[in-house]
Amino acid sequence: xxxxxxxxxxxxxxxxxxxxxxxxxxxxxxxxxxxxxxxxxxxxxxxxxxxxxxxxxxxxxxxxxxxxxxxxxxxxxxxxxxxxxxxxxxxxxxxxxxxxxxxxxxxxxxxxxxxxxxxxxxxxxxxxxxxxxxxxxxxxxxxxxxxxxxxxxxxxxxxxxxxxxxxxxxxxxxxxxxxxxxxx
Amino acid sequence: xxxxxxxxxxxxxxxxxxxxxxxxxxxxxxxxxxxxxxxxxxxxxxxxxxxxxxxxxxxxxxxxxxxxxxxxxxxxxxxxxxxxxxxxxxxxxxxxxxxxxxxxxxxxxxxxxxxxxxxxxxxxxxxxxxxxxxxxxxxxxxxxxxxxxxxxxxxxxxxxxxxxxxxxxxxxxxxxxx
Numbered sequence: 027x028x029x030x031x032x033x034x035x036x037x038x039x040x041x042x043x044x045x046x047x048x049x050x051x052x053x054x055x056x057x058x059x060x061x062x063x064x065x066x067x068x069x070x071x072x073x074x075x076x077x078x079x080x081x082x083x084x085x086x087x088x089x090x091x092x093x094x095x096x097x098x099x100x101x102x103x104x105x106x107x108x109x110x111x112x113x114x115x116x117x118x119x120x121x122x123x124x125x126x127x128x129x130x131x132x133x134x135x136x137x138x139x140x141x142x143x144x145x146x147x148x149x150x151x152x153x154x155x156x157x158x159x160x161x162x163x164x165x166x167x168x169x170x171x172x173x174x175x176x177x178x179x180x181x182x183x184x185x186x187x188x189x190x191x192x193x194x195x196x197x198x199x200x201x202x203x204x205x206x207x208x209x210x
Numbered sequence: 211x212x213x214x215x216x217x218x219x220x221x222x223x224x225x226x227x228x229x230x231x232x233x234x235x236x237x238x239x240x241x242x243x244x245x246x247x248x249x250x251x252x253x254x255x256x257x258x259x260x261x262x263x264x265x266x267x268x269x270x271x272x273x274x275x276x277x278x279x280x281x282x283x284x285x286x287x288x289x290x291x292x293x294x295x296x297x298x299x300x301x302x303x304x305x306x307x308x309x310x311x312x313x314x315x316x317x318x319x320x321x322x323x324x325x326x327x328x329x330x331x332x333x334x335x336x337x338x339x340x341x342x343x344x345x346x347x348x349x350x351x352x353x354x355x356x357x358x359x360x361x362x363x364x365x366x367x368x369x370x371x372x373x374x375x376x377x378x379x380x381x382x383x384x385x386x387x388x
Contacts, residue, residue, distance in 0.1 A: 124280035130291045157361070160284035 027203060029053065029196075030094035031061040034101035034112035034137075034148070041138040041173035042100035044181045045192070049098055049136065052193045057200060062090050068115040076121055084118040088127050091119055096132040096203040098196065099156075103139045103148035113155065120159040129160035132202040134195050136168040138176070144169025164202050166195040220305035221257055222334055222344060226384035228255035228264070229343065233382040235266050239354075240373035242365065248273040248282075250296075257384055262300040262312060262346075264380070269294055286361040293319045305331060312348065316378075318357040325350045334386070342386040351377050 031046035043061065050059035067083035075081055080088065091097065101108060120126045135152050137145030146169045157163045168191045170176055176183055183189050236249045249272045255264035268290040271282050283290040300314035312327040329348035337343055354360075354376045362370045 123277040129280070129284065157284070157286045158281065160280060160286070162285045162289075 027056065027095045027200065028058045028060065028093065029199065029203075030090055030097045031059060032065070032097060032099050032112070033061065034065075034099065034109045034152075036066050036111065040102075041140070041170070041177070042102050044177050045100045045136060045138050045168075045170060045173075045183075046098065047181055048183050048189065049100070049192050049196050052189070052196050054200065060090075060094075062087075064090065065111055065115055068111065068118060071114050071117040076118075080118070084115075087115050088119055091127040091131065094131070096134075096199050097161075098199060099133065099135045099152060101135065101137045101145055101148045101152050103137065103141075103143075103145035106147045107151045108148050108155065112152070116155055116159065123159070126159055128156065131161050132164060132199055133161045134164045134166060134199040136170075136192060136195060138170035138173035140172065140174050142171040144171035144173075162202065164195070164198050166191075166198055168192050168195055220303040220310065221260060221262070221331065222386070223260070225259075225387040226257040226344070227387065228253065229383045229385050234380070235264075236379045236381075237376055238379065239376040242371050246273075255380070255382055255384070260303065262303060262314070263298065265295045265297045267294065268296055281361075287359050289319055289358075298325070308332065310346070310348075316350075316352060318352075319359060321357040323352065323356050325352060329380075337385075341388075343383050346380065346382040346384060348380045348382070349377060351375050 031050060033040055033043040033046055035042045046061050050061065053059050064083060064086050068087050069075065069081045069083055079085060101112060104110070119128050133156050135149045137149045139145040146167065149167055149169065153163050168188060170188055176185060176188070178184055234249060235253045236247060238245050238247045250266035250270050251272050252267035252270035253264060268288045269283060271279055273279055273282065282288060296318040298314055298316050300312050302313045304311050308330045310329050310331040314325055314327065315322050316325045327348045327350040329346060332345040334342045334344040353374050355374050362372050365371050
């Protein structure tokens with residue numbers, strides 16, 4: 027099983043990218059976890075550019091999603107919502123809607139912010155956007171507020187309760203990714 | 211007259227199947243300022259030994275926009291990948307002249323709920339190809355949120371755009387097995 031980690035933050039020392047690495051260490055050994063590093067290279071969505079082949083940065087994003095069994099997003103919050111570049115990338119991934127690479131893909135959302143609320147509104151908006159693409163959005167939220175105080179020098183979360191919450195989300199995501207019996 | 215007698219007289223005896231060309235399974239739901247409608251193009255309905263049962267292929271849902279169809283098939287709505295069929299099975303059928311009332315269970319997205327279906331029934335006729343057929347027009351209203359179809363979007367007024375109550379409509383011509 028391969029899980030793709032996508033951070034909504036572009037900066038090198040991103041708390042959300044650190045959060046993904048914490049999550050990756052909690053996954054079972056047989057799960058391959060890859061943190062995607064191509065978000066900055068996704069061009070602005072323009073339907074005129076949405077041809078075959080798609081622009082390289084957008085195609086790499088689509089390929090990365092298509093090659094993963096599930097996706098874990100970690101998002102900061104800009105102006106009470108999803109960072110524009112992350113939303114833009116999802117807009118690329120979501121086209122064409124009826125056959126897009128996010129369809130039925132199990133996805134989970136966690137988030138960190140320097141403020142006290144831990145990007146809860148961005149997380150809610152991101153879940154809504156992902157559901158609209160047809161992704162299988164799992165329940166569960168981890169809100170890491172005051173993120174600048176939450177990590178030690180090695181990038182570990184210092185709050186065991188938050189680690190436990192992330193552990194629950196990633197294991198729910200793994201469980202959701204297992205083949206399931208089709209029922210009526 | 212007892213309930214059992216009503217049941218045995220309510221619908222024709224024998225085995226009958228819906229003629230797919232002259233039957234329709236549809237839904238309607240209030241959306242924004244009007245009524246939104248769609249159909250399930252593939253379905254199978256049978257009446258056998260006084261029990262009406264049917265399935266509809268969720269992936270055959272048909273509305274006027276392919277992107278909307280894609281959304282309806284997604285986990286936000288029917289989750290067709292994991293729940294490709296919806297189904298119904300009657301528990302009792304009663305009739306008063308041409309009015310019919312059917313109690314039964316509807317299963318959608320893995321959730322089963324009881325439903326009361328009302329409608330009309332016609333007596334069997336013989337068609338030009340010497341088949342016996344009769345008509346059923348049925349309707350029931352279900353709360354979609356009881357089946358895990360919870361999507362909504364608020365209007366600028368704050369009200370939700372999509373109603374929870376959805377009307378399922380089946381207009382069936384049932385043909386007797388040879």
